[in-house]
Amino acid sequence: MSSLRARLLVAASVVLTAFFLLTAAVLDSAFRDSTLQAQRDKLEGLVYSLLAAARTNADGDLTVASDDISDRRLMQPASGLQAALFDEQGLLAWTSTDFLEMPAPPVPEVGQWLFEQRDQPSTFALSYGLRWIDLEDDPKRYTFVVIEDATSFNRQLQTYRRELWFWLAAAAAGLLLVQYLVLRWGLAPLRKLIAELQAIEKGQRGEIQTEYPDELQPLAQGLNAMIRSERNQQNRYRHALGDLAHSLKTPMAVLRGIGEESRIPEDLRPALRDQLMLMQQITDYQLRKAATAGRRTLAEPVAPRPIAEKIADALLKVYADQPIRFAFEAPPSFRLRADSGDLFEMLGNLLDNACKYGASRISVRFGQQGASNFIRIDDDGPGFPEEAYELLRRGVRADTQKPGQGIGLAAVYEIIKAYEGRIELGRSEAGGARVAIWLPV
Numbered sequence: 001m002s003s004l005r006a007r008l009l010v011a012a013s014v015v016l017t018a019f020f021l022l023t024a025a026v027l028d029s030a031f032r033d034s035t036l037q038a039q040r041d042k043l044e045g046l047v048y049s050l051l052a053a054a055r056t057n058a059d060g061d062l063t064v065a066s067d068d069i070s071d072r073r074l075m076q077p078a079s080g081l082q083a084a085l086f087d088e089q090g091l092l093a094w095t096s097t098d099f100l101e102m103p104a105p106p107v108p109e110v111g112q113w114l115f116e117q118r119d120q121p122s123t124f125a126l127s128y129g130l131r132w133i134d135l136e137d138d139p140k141r142y143t144f145v146v147i148e149d150a151t152s153f154n155r156q157l158q159t160y161r162r163e164l165w166f167w168l169a170a171a172a173a174g175l176l177l178v179q180y181l182v183l184r185w186g187l188a189p190l191r192k193l194i195a196e197l198q199a200i201e202k203g204q205r206g207e208i209q210t211e212y213p214d215e216l217q218p219l220a221q222g223l224n225a226m227i228r229s230e231r232n233q234q235n236r237y238r239h240a241l242g243d244l245a246h247s248l249k250t251p252m253a254v255l256r257g258i259g260e261e262s263r264i265p266e267d268l269r270p271a272l273r274d275q276l277m278l279m280q281q282i283t284d285y286q287l288r289k290a291a292t293a294g295r296r297t298l299a300e301p302v303a304p305r306p307i308a309e310k311i312a313d314a315l316l317k318v319y320a321d322q323p324i325r326f327a328f329e330a331p332p333s334f335r336l337r338a339d340s341g342d343l344f345e346m347l348g349n350l351l352d353n354a355c356k357y358g359a360s361r362i363s364v365r366f367g368q369q370g371a372s373n374f375i376r377i378d379d380d381g382p383g384f385p386e387e388a389y390e391l392l393r394r395g396v397r398a399d400t401q402k403p404g405q406g407i408g409l410a411a412v413y414e415i416i417k418a419y420e421g422r423i424e425l426g427r428s429e430a431g432g433a434r435v436a437i438w439l440p441v
Contacts, residue, residue, distance in 0.1 A: 004187065004190070005183055005184075005187055008183055009176075009179070009180065009183065012176075012179050013176060016172055016175060016176065016179075017172070020168050020169075020171070020172050023168065024164060024165065024168055027164060028160075028161060028164065031157070031160055031164075032157060035153060035156065035157065036117070039124055039148070039153060040113075040115045040124075040126065042148075043115070043124065043126040043146045043148060044113065044126065044128075046071055046081075046083070046146050047126060047128050047144050047146055049069065049070045049071060050064055050069065050083060050085075050144055050146070051130070051144070052068070052070075053065050053066075053068035053069050053070075054132075056132075060138070061087070061093060061140070062085065062087075062093060062094075062132045062140065062142050063085070063093060063094045064083075064085060064094045069096075074096035074097065075096065075097050076097065077097055077098040078098060079098075080148060080149035080151070080152075081096075081146075081147075081148050081149070082095075082096050082098070082099045082146070082147045082148075083095070083096045083099070083144070083145065083146045083147070084096065084099050084144075084145045084147075085142055085143070085144055085145075086105065086107075086142065086143045086145065087140065087141070087142055088140060088141035088142070090107075093142065105125065105127050105143060105145050106127065107127075107129060107141075107143055108127050108128065108129040108143070109129055110129045110130060110131050110141070111129065111130070112128075112129055113126065113127070113128055114126070114127040114128075117150065118150075121149075122149070122150040122151065122154060123147050123148060123149055123150050124147070124148050124150055124153070125145060125146070125147045126145070126146045127143055127144065127145050128143065128144045129141070129142075129143050130142050130143070130144065189212050189213055189216050190216070192210060192212075193208070193210075193212065193216060193219075193220065196208050196209070196210060197223070200227070201301065201337070202301065206227075207224045207227050207228070208220045208223055208224050252276065252279070252280060255272075255276055256273075256276055259272040259273055259276065301335030301336060301337050302335060302336055302337075302338055302339075302340050302343060303334065303335055303336075304330070304334070304335075304336050304338075304343050304347065304366055304375065305328055305330040305334070305366060307340065307343050307344055307347060308328060308347050308351065308364050309326075309328060311344065311347055311348050311351050312326040312328075312351060312362075312364075315351055315352060315355050318355070319355045319356075322355070322360070323360045324355055324358070324360060324361075324362060325360060325361050325362070326362050326363075326364065327361065327362070327363045327364065328364050328365075329363070329364070329365040329366070329367075330365070330366035330367070331366070331367060331368075334366050334367065334368070334373075336366075336373055336439060337440075337441075338419060338439065342415050342418075342419075345411065345412075345415060346411075346412050346415045346416070346437070347375075349408040349409070349411055349412050350377050350408075350412060350435055351364070351377065352408065353408055353409070353433075354377055354379040354381075354433070357379065357381040357382065357432075357433065358379030358380055358381040358432055358433075359379070359380045359381050359432070360380060361379070361380050361430065362377065362378070362379050362380075363376075363377070363378040363379075363428070364376075364377050365377075365378075368441065371440065371441055372421075372438045372439060372440060372441060373438070373439045373440075373441055374436060374437060374438050374439075375436070375437040375439075376434065376435070376436045376437075377434070377435045378428035378429065378430060378432065378433070378434045379428060379430070379432040379433055380428070380430035380431065380432040381432040381433060382432065382433075383427050383428070383431060383432050383433045384425050384426075384427070384433050388425040388426075389425060391409045391410075391425070392409055392410055392413040392423070392425075393410060412435075412437075416437055416439070419439050419440070420439075420440055421437060421438050421439040421440065422437075422438050423435065423436070423437050423438075424436040424437075424438070
């Protein structure tokens with residue numbers, strides 16, 4: 001699971017479910033055992049009352065005087081309570097009213113009790129073994145059996161279980177709700193931190209400003225330190241490169257002046273000028289490459305269409321002698337998480353190439369597809385030659401008749417690599433060149 005809150009909720013729910021199931025099993029077992037014990041105690045008391053009513057008949061056999069029985073249900077038909085007395089041969093010596101025919105019960109030892117719960121029919125049975133000594137001092141073996149219908153016990157157990165599960169389920173639902181609210185309250189600082197980071201990405205604030213709990217405060221301070229370090233490092237790089245470019249201007253200007261002096265042979269001047277121009281272009285390219293910001297985690301998204309339109313306006317003036325028309329297409333809210341300087345460099349090179357090698361119409365489209373943003377530039381010129389991807393290497397040119405040093409596409413490719421993107425060179429619908437750039441969202 002990607003959600004921390006979902007993980008905590010699921011883990012706590014599993015623990016709560018296991019706890020309530022175990023609690024329900026323990027309570028159910030305890031209630032059943034206590035109810036069974038109460039049932040046994042009740043039947044034992046009935047056996048003692050039957051012993052109190054036991055008498056010896058004229059034949060010297062043991063029987064029970066019905067008038068002395070304390071529980072009158074034994075004398076009522078269909079009362080759910082029955083009793084019987086078996087002799088040592090397993091024959092009935094006495095029965096209560098409406099006693100069910102049954103085989104002789106298990107014979108417990110003298111003075112021992114045997115308690116059973118029977119399923120068919122659902123009843124409780126308690127047997128007690130005794131030895132009766134008559135007046136002639138002749139001991140005889142007997143077994144008292146008391147049977148009671150278990151319908152009331154089963155109904156009571158079902159009612160208890162129904163109530164138990166209802167209240168346990170209600171308690172579980174209440175605890176889960178409380179747990180959800182506690183988790184929501186406990187994770188609120190994380191949501192606030194995420195909101196601040198999103199505000200930084202959108203450029204609405206410069207760093208994390210809220211005070212957070214002790215566990216999150218080091219993280220917030222570390223993120224602020226990372227943001228400041230990244231910005232300061234980028235500024236230092238650009239300032240250093242700017243100083244380097246400024247330092248190179250004077251030596252280059254001196255060399256150009258020397259190249260125009262009369263003591264330099266006329267046939268060497270064009271070669272000297274070309275080499276100085278090449279040095280200038282290579283220096284500019286390397287400076288631009290080193291100054292590329294690259295993909296930044298907390299960078300403010302930039303709208304690329306206004307940048308492309310601004311570059312197009314400038315190129316229309318440069319190529320005023322060509323009937324060039326630009327067409328732009330981009331969603332209203334489309335943004336790229338990139339440095340505006342890098343976008344100027346990249347779009348400037350691509351649009352300049354499109355103007356240089358295209359015929360009249362240049363299409364620029366921005367959009368998103370899957371997990372990538374794309375920039376697609378089409379023209380209606382002659383298109384790329386075979387082995388088009390060789391043009392991504394510095395110094396390789398498609399047309400040696402046009403001015404340039406063949407480093408435009410190479411510079412674009414370096415910027416794209418810095419953003420972990422990719423570039424595709426193909427043919428447009430108009431038959432010209434198509435450059436498609438894919439950058440991570």
